[in-house]
Amino acid sequence: MLPPVVATVQQVDEQMSRLVAAAKHYDPALSQDGTACRMRMISQAQELIRSLTNPADMGAVHLAQANELVAVRTLLHVKAFRHIPPDGSISLSALSGAMDVQEALLERLLRMVVCTGFLRQLQNADYAHTKFSLAYASIPGPGMHFQLIYDESFLMIDNYHLFLEQKGYKETDDQRYSPYTWKSGQEGKMVWEVMAQTPERLHAFQGGLAHLSHTTRLTGFYDFGKLNTESDRPILVDVGGGAGHSILRILQAHPQLQPNKFILQELKEPLEQARTVLPEQVCLMEHDFFTQQPVKAARAYLLRFVMHDYSDTVCVEILKQIVPAMAPDSLILISDFCLPELVSSTDLPAVTMDITMLNMGGKERSERGLTKILSAAGLELVKAYHADVGFGAIIEARLA
Secondary structure (H helix, E strand, O other), rough: OOOOOOHHHHHHHHHHHHHHHHOOOOOOOOHHHHHHHHHHHHHHHHHHHHHHHHHHHHHHHHHHHHHHHHHHHHHOOOOOOOOOOOOOOOHHHHHHHHOOOOOOOOHHHHHHHHOOOOEEEEOOOOOEEEHHHHHHHOOOHHHHHHHHHHHHHHHOOOEEEHHHHHHHOOOOOOOHHHHHHEEEEEOOOHHHHHHHHHHHHEEEEEEEEHHHHHOOOOOOOOHHHHHHHOOOOOOOEEEOOOOOOHHHHHHHHHOOOHHEEEEEEHHHHHHHHHOOOOOOOOOOEEEEOOOOOOOOOEEEEEEEEEEHHOHHHHHHHHHHHHHOOOOOOOOEEEEEEOOOOOHHHHHHHHHHHHHOOOOOOOOOEEHHHHHHHHOOEEEEEEEEEEEEOOOEEEEEEEOO
């Protein structure tokens, strides 16, 4: 049996001192500086918790984490968080009756999330929101992002070791033969084709992606204004740009840029939605980024949350469709997460997203990983721009 291994009194004192030092700069504002300060404090607090945790207890810790996920997902499914008043509380019997869920079952699920601090239970045994459960009651909101990760990643990759045992211990090169399609029993189809068979899941997935895009910075750390062009030369082509929210954010941040020099490229259905989002001057163009880029000599081609959907091999092919269209001064802008070469606890959200993309045949990359695919496509890295807070990054590349 393993002997207990926990921090000494001296180590705890040192860690507490570092936490107190970080707390002296605490800023509650939802600003870049405030967020950075809170992340430092959270990281230090987590280090203290890890030092106090006996390794022999880690099995129980991991089991509790897994069971909390199950409880939260089930409570989302029955809309429990939406039935709890935003202000005030509700009894177990009233909550059970509102959802037509057996009291005994509901109580067991609620206990789990009360114990983890996700939900509150009052002295009279009623249930009340914390800031976390209240956020999960919002549509759209972080609960939809969690549902996306749970349904489209966790449930599809829970037997990943068996997938590797059958397919070989290597990254997936083809999205059609990913853990996702394997678990679905539909190898040979794209992930999106499988997902589209269940409209409710597809809607939740799109809602989760919208939350991810909204909360990951695109502007404020990269100067899109420098891309301005003379005459009618396109400023930016948003390749696979969804409903156009990226273009909208760029135009709002840089009002000097003319909307008629922006082009959104997407498949037919997202383009129809984009008509309600973008200024009418923005050009909407139906285009599949696996085919040759039709817009020649644009100042920049933006790929936002596209590269992370695919393997290195496929990413190179996507980039090679753009390269022949580029002018000598054209840029390719890759807007994705950019992992550091040495990760720490503060990088956990981005690394979690990488495992999510692993499930679908995609990949979050470091600057070194992005440089590799750029080079293979005949491009070279100019500079990597990182958001001051969070994991947003823009990789600027040009013809080699």
